[in-house]
Amino acid sequence: MSQQTPRIRTRKPAPTARTKMTTGGKIGLTLLAVLVAAAVAVAAVLGWFVTRVSTSYEGNTETLTEAFPEEETRPAERQDNAQNILLLGSDTRGAIDEGTLDGPQDSRSDTMMVMHLPADRDGIYFTSIMRDSWVDIPGFGEAKINAAMAYGGLPLTVQVVEGLIGTRxxxxxxxxxxxxxxxxxxxxxxxxxxxxxFEANGHNFPAGDIKLNGEEALDFVRARKNFADGDYQRVRNQQAYMKAVVKQMISSETLTNPTRLIAMVDAISPYLAVTEGVTTEYIVQTAASLRNVRTSDLYFMTAPTTGVGTSADGQSIILLDPEGMAQLREAFETDTLAEYYAAHN
Structure with missing residues (x-):
């Protein structure tokens, strides 16, 4: 009986980590590499975008270095996170160009709003102060509030407004x-x-929802003599425009369009003058704190008045309501403008 030659079985070497890699694993690594590359690209583009916007804003916007009154004349600093930002609008282009807003001005502020950001950041409250409101201006006596800019520039204007709202x-x-x-x-x-x-400068503005281009918007916010109640309707129109602008700015159509965002900053920054704290970083941080605010969370009101009057020297003036102003002042001081708005609007 012949012997059979034994079979010799060869063993393949144990697979290394590399030889164990499946096709799926290779795809996974490739996908990861693509994602990393994409993330780097997005970060680069985002970094460019932030730099581009910052350069435009800080390069074109005037900085107001002495906008506030002497400390001893001011209300105490707040202990909460609420903020008040004074918004001033003017038809006088030269004031911003000359960089002299800190001191007395020949021009007067045509629009005055206090934007209140509550500590909980649940909304934004805009309070308009009529430009012809008759107030006491320290060192000058009674006058229209918009005369404060002519008498003492921004420091005096801020002092008068702080006196009205009782807070900084x-x-x-x-x-x-x-x-x-x-x-x-x-x-x-x-x-x-x-x-x-109404009609103004050849532009027709029917009642209802209307879309405005730049020229139309300018006439819309400037018009005053077109109305029976004059500046009252002008203030309402300015508030309507502000609300429309903010709505458009926070829309997904704008926020997801870098080109439009850059164009927006390029367009507005040459016409702005801001205090030193309003940096790009401040704007980004403030915007982040307001990320849950929607158009329905914007609230517009006007400092309470009792109507139109005449000063001793014959000027047509707006009379502030003392009792109503006391209630508004308390709401500013205690960060309860939400309750005030609900009770009065």
């Missing part, structure tokens, strides 16, 4: 109305809800 103004933003035109066009137009039909 944290920052100041001054904008020339001409900037509204370019900003509106950069946003692709804004749609406002117009409550009173």
């Amino acid at each position: 103004i944290d920052e100041v933003v001054v904008i020339d109305f001409e900037g509204f035109k370019d900003l509106t066009n950069a946003l692709g137009g804004v749609t406002v809800t117009n409550t009173v039909a």
Whole structure:
């Protein structure tokens, strides 16, 4: 019986980590590499975008270095996280160009709003102060509030406003109305809800929702003599425009369009003058704190008045309501503008 040659079985070497790699694993690594590359690309683009916006804003915007009154004349600093930003609008372009807003001005502020950011950041409250409101201006006696700019520049204007609301103004933003035109066009137009039909400079503004281009927006916010109640309707129109602009700015159509965002900053920054604290970083941080705010969380009101009167020297003036102002002042001081708004609007 012949012997069978034994079979010799060869063993394959144990697979190494590399030989164990499956096709799926290779795809996974490739996908990861692509994602990492994409993330780096996005970060680079985002970094460029932030730098581009910052350069435009800080390069074109005037900084107000002495906008606040002497410390001893001011209300105490707040102990909460609420903020008050004074917004001033003017038809006088030269004031911003000359960089002299800190001192007395020949021009007067045409629009005055206090933007209140509550500590909980659940909304934004805009309070308009009528430009012809009759107030006591320290060192000058009684006069229209918009005369404070002519008498003592921004420091005196801030002092008067702080006296009215009983709390500090944290920052100041001054904008020339001409900037509204370019900003509106950069946003692709804004749609406002117009409550009173009127015509101005050849533009027709019917009642209802209307879309404005830059030239139309400028006439819309400037018009005053077109209305029976004059500046009252002008203030309402300015508030309607502000609401429309903010709505357009926070829309997904704008926030997801870097080109439009850059155009918006390029358009408005040459017409701005801001206090030193309003840096790009401050704007980004403030915007982040307001990330849950929607259009329905914007609240507009006007400092309470009792109507139109005449001063001793024959000027047509707006009379502030003492009792109503006391209630408004308390709401500012205690950060309860939400309750005040609900009770009065």
